[in-house]
Amino acid sequence: MRYLLLATALIASPALAEPDYAPAVKADYDASLAAMWDDFHRNPELSFKETRTAAKMAAALKTVAGMRVTEKVGGTGVVGVLSNGAGPTVLVRADMDGLPVEEKSGLANASKVRQTGIDGVEAPVMHACGHDTHITSLIGTARRLAALKSRWRGTIVFIVQPAEERVGGAAAMLKDGLYTRFPKPDYALAFHSNSEGLAGTVSASEGIQYSSSDSVDITIPGVGAHGASPHTGKDPVYMGAQLVIALQGLISRERQPLAPGVITVGSFHSGFKHNIISDEARLQVTVRANDEETRAKLIAGIKRVARGVGEMNGMAADRMPVVTVIEGTPTTINDTPLARRLNAVMAQTLGADRVLPFKQEGMGAEDFAALVAADTGVKSYYFDVGGTPQAVFDAAATGGPPVPSHHSPLFKIAPEPVIVTATIAMTAAVLDLLKPAA
Structure with a gap:
């Protein structure tokens, strides 16, 4: 019901002027990112076995002007560093592993992959949690921020993280020197696609985000x-x-x-x-x-x-x-002042009607928590991006198929609104945190 009300509000509300880089994000999606997502979705890999995905992500980051890329951090992790003068350091993280699930989504690009995991068990593999959209958006965000260097000062560290599904990849990258071999961030940002959220909307807690x-x-x-x-x-x-x-x-x-x-x-x-x-x-x-x-x-x-x-x-x-x-992994908790600041940025960038109040629907977890543990001093902002079109909710409400949950073999989200919305939102957040002093 809340999605129907939101859709009505969106229709009734005056259109918000998009940021001037939004058309470039959409053009990048049409020209490149859509095909990138399609490839990642067809070829998922299990935790700590993401060698193909990591190689493709490293290659894509290396095409970004000024990016310094290091591979095999914490196993299969990739780190890209983009510097632009003196200023704060912002970490942008995306997780890349799939799940041992046989895909039954009915999508034309459904995975047929099987792989032997680190436990020695061969299993079908599927991107049943949307990590393929996360890494695709990371590339889109890196490209936009490189093109907008006149608007920010500081350092951005892009993290392609393995093994979130085993809640071990973030810790492995930290153990391998993530905060000593590379610039330590003042802020760490990440997002997750959400099949229970309306496509094109975002939400973030001002406290606990995940269990x-x-x-x-x-x-x-x-x-x-x-x-x-x-x-x-x-x-x-x-x-x-x-x-x-x-x-x-x-x-x-x-x-x-x-x-x-x-x-x-x-x-x-x-x-x-x-x-x-x-x-x-x-x-x-x-x-x-x-x-x-x-x-x-x-x-x-x-x-x-x-x-x-x-x-x-x-x-x-x-x-x-x-x-x-x-x-x-412990709870993932957003820094309250930072969350209030960046939630306001989301509303200014996307429109207030597309920024939903955060509601913890279940007890999902995230090893992003390791990157922002209290002893690191790193401030955290993690947000959700809705991935299910209104028509799917409407059909479910009238007796049609229910909206599949994450980790389900039926899981599917609309990639374009997730990737485009997340890229615009993440770009806006980084620009705000790294805006030059007046």
């Missing part, structure tokens, strides 16, 4: 036996089923009701045959929170409940379930 995320592996030892004689073994599937249910008690009975938190078991594997009780079950769990206290309490609770399931089933002390946090 924390922790990936947790749980191994449940058992005692193998014949399926017809369960009393002779210890069934890890049964114990795992108990644990799946018990974990939700942490959410419903131990989490403070007004403190957001999610525990989702995304994978449960055990055994190979109908009539064999296996000797191990493996669970993969994601944990989300909006504050560090809740985050720590949920992870500690998972460890406690897992041990309790082992004890309840009579497992020996050295055969208890093992809980391992394999990767995680």
Whole structure:
């Protein structure tokens, strides 16, 4: 409903004069960026395996006048530095990895790629989260800012980041000297396409933008036996089923009701045959929170409940379930004064009706948080760019197909409004932060 109201407001509102570089962005999309997006969408790559994507991004950045490009930062990461005299330093980041998802979007350029990930598992690969639009827009933004050097002073660091989907790429680039080998930013900017947002609109929080995320592996030892004689073994599937249910008690009975938190078991594997009780079950769990206290309490609770399931089933002390946090990222929080400043820039650039109040619809997470952690001193601004046309929302509201979520095999967004809007918006934000002193 809010999208219908917004569309009505857009029609009723007087047109805002576009910035003078907007036609150049649109022309660049038609001439080059559309084909670039098409290529990236057809050829996604898994986290830390983005060698083709990184090479193409490095080649594109090298064509930008004055850009100094370094490859293989933090694995497959690419860094481009564009300097233009004395002034602040702004980091502009785009993530480039795809997901192990078989694309069923129906798009003409749907991915057919399969790839073996760093875990050794071969899987279909899809850009099911819009990262192909992020990296394409980064190139568009770099080209515009290089062409507008008379309007800014300072340094821009363009980051093509690997492995956001494993929430490890930002940390890997930092470990490889992102803030020591290259100019350390005063500000860090990024955007994410949003399938739940109306195409051509933007939104950004003046506080928390994304939740924390922790990936947790749980191994449940058992005692193998014949399926017809369960009393002779210890069934890890049964114990795992108990644990799946018990974990939700942490959410419903131990989490403070007004403190957001999610525990989702995304994978449960055990055994190979109908009539064999296996000797191990493996669970993969994601944990989300909006504050560090809740985050720590949920992870500690998972460890406690897992041990309790082992004890309840009579497992020996050295055969208890093992809980391992394999990767995680804290909350992504925008710097409040910076967000207010740049939200105003977005309204001036795009029109107030295209800047929506930010609403956290779910508990998505971002490893961009590592780039702007409190100990870095870097100020953060992260915004969403809507990617779904009004007609798609209208069809869904009248019984048509629902709007696919991110990470769905059906995921698809309209690339042109995302890439063009994001490029104009990011260019405007950087120009504001680097505008020469009067």
